[in-house]
Amino acid sequence: MNNTIGTVEGYATGLPAWRRALAGLRRLDGTMLLAVLALSVIGALLVRSATFPLLTEQGKDPDAFVKRHILNLVIGFGLGGLTTVLDYRLLRAYVPILYGLACVGLLAVLTPLGSTINGSHSWIVLGGGFQVQPSEFAKVGLVVLLAMILGEPRDGEVGPGRRDVLLALGLTALPAALIMLQPDLGTTLVFIAVVLGMLAISGAPKRWLVGLVGGGIATAALVLLLGLLKPYQIARFTAFLDPSADPRGAGYNARQALIAVGSGGMSGKGLFNGEQTGGHFVPEQQTDFIFTVAGEELGFLGAAAIVLLLAVILWRGMRIATQAADLFGTLVASGVVCWLAFQTFENIGMTIGIMPITGLPLPFVSYGGSATFANMIAFGLLQAVHVRRRPFD
Incomplete structure (x- = not known):
């Protein structure tokens, strides 16, 4: 008797759905999963350190942010798991x-439904x-969209044609x-x-890539000349060029961030012991500037560990892209890595x-919340491509 189970598009057709799901989970990229878990734990500790002092001074629940962050992580891992199974x-x-x-969501933000936080009208x-x-x-939608357009099979063509690129x-x-x-x-820069x-990965002609880069530079120059950027955005760019020019104004954030990172030395001041962090000198430390908390409290070694874990995720992502079962999977994984x-x-x-x-x-x-959910969905997409890299045994 032939007991071999047939396969169709990477699935064991003789197995029930729950068995196929379990078979897929056994094929997860464990290295990437451990890296994401480690970063999540480190992130939760850094979020608590960044928010605990100020919340305590305000008489609020000092663990309010970290509790919400942990809830976001639980939901995020759930979304990542669902994405992996699909x-x-x-x-x-x-x-x-x-x-x-x-x-529709981006349009809704620009209506009265939208809300402004830190100068950006990006929330509902x-x-x-x-x-x-x-x-x-x-970001998730863009990656999948571009993978579909650029990954369509073509007769006699190595990469996407002019019509595909323009679309x-x-x-x-x-x-x-x-x-x-x-x-x-x-x-916007992430989209670009x-x-x-x-x-580039889909095999588009190099002349298109050179033209796009040149066009992007010209567009950026035009935006600056026409004054389309908000004053605070121009101030940020000016402060980047010369942080010392306005140390109490536009250059304040960049200067305080450098002080925080530099003061940590090799091994840091210890978790929850950062003077810059505890003194609220760096704004938005739980979000945009969380790396300053790592630099000050965990030092060069702790910050380097975070960079290494992120590098592991990117390395595994690139490996997944090269081993994908089809071009669509390669492009999905590549888009997430980019x-x-x-x-x-x-x-x-x-x-x-820099x-x-x-x-x-x-x-x-x-x-x-939104960033955590999107990142975990992206993580799930990478795992989904990895799980289906070859037919189940």
């Missing part, structure tokens, strides 16, 4: 819906202390423009990094003064 290839059929929902308040940032989820650029431009109107320069990276890599570089870069301040959180570490 067949990523089925997302092709839902791309128009995902893209439409992303654009849901009540009960909850709010959602549609631009975070739009990808056009559909990226709409949500990017809506995000820029908030204004959220950081997320993702589309350029995915075009997103996380740029955001990591920008966040740490603005903390140590990049301008844009307000991007550090993946898997910073406080924030």
Whole structure:
């Protein structure tokens, strides 16, 4: 008797659904999972350290932020698990819906439904202390959209043709423009990094990539000349060029961040013992500047450990992209890696003064509901591609 179980598109057809799900879980990328778990624990500790002193002074629950952060992590891991179990290839059929929902959410932010936080009109308040940032989820939609467009099979063509490239650029431009109107320069830059990276990996002609980079530089210059940026955004860029020019104004955040990171030395001042952190000298330490808490309290060694864990996630992501079962999976994984890599570089870069301040959180570490959920969905997408890299045994 032939007891071999047949396979169709990577699934064991002779197994019930729950057995297939368990088989998939056994094929998870354990190294990446451990790295994400480690960063989540470190992030929770850093969030508590960043928020405990101020909340205590205000007579509020000193653990309010870390409790919410842990809840966000639990929900986030749930979303990541669901994304892992789902067949990523089925997302092709839902791309128009995902893209439409992303654009509707970004449009809603610009209406009276939207709320302004820290100068950016990027949130929709849901009540009960909850709010959602549609631009975070739009990153997921963009990656899947571009993977579908650039990963379509072509007769006799190595990479995407002119029509595919123009379609990808056009559909990226709409949500990017809506995000820029908030204004959220950081997320717009993430979109640009993702589309350029995915075009390069998909095999798009180099002349297109060179032209896009040149066009991007020209557009940036035009934006500056026409004064389309908000005053605080221009001030941030000026402070990046010369932080000492206005140490109590536009250069304050960058200067205090450098002081915090530099004061930690090799091994840090100890968790919950940071003077810069405890004195509230660095704003938004639980989100945009959480790396300063690591630098001050955990020192170079602790900060380097965080960088190493993030590098492990990116390395595993690239490995998953090369081992994917199809081009769509390769592009999905590559898009997620481009997103996380740029955001990591920008966040740490603005903390140590090599990049301008844009307000991007550090993946898997910073406080924030929408960002945490989007990051975990991205993590789930990588695992989903990895799980289906070859037929189940």
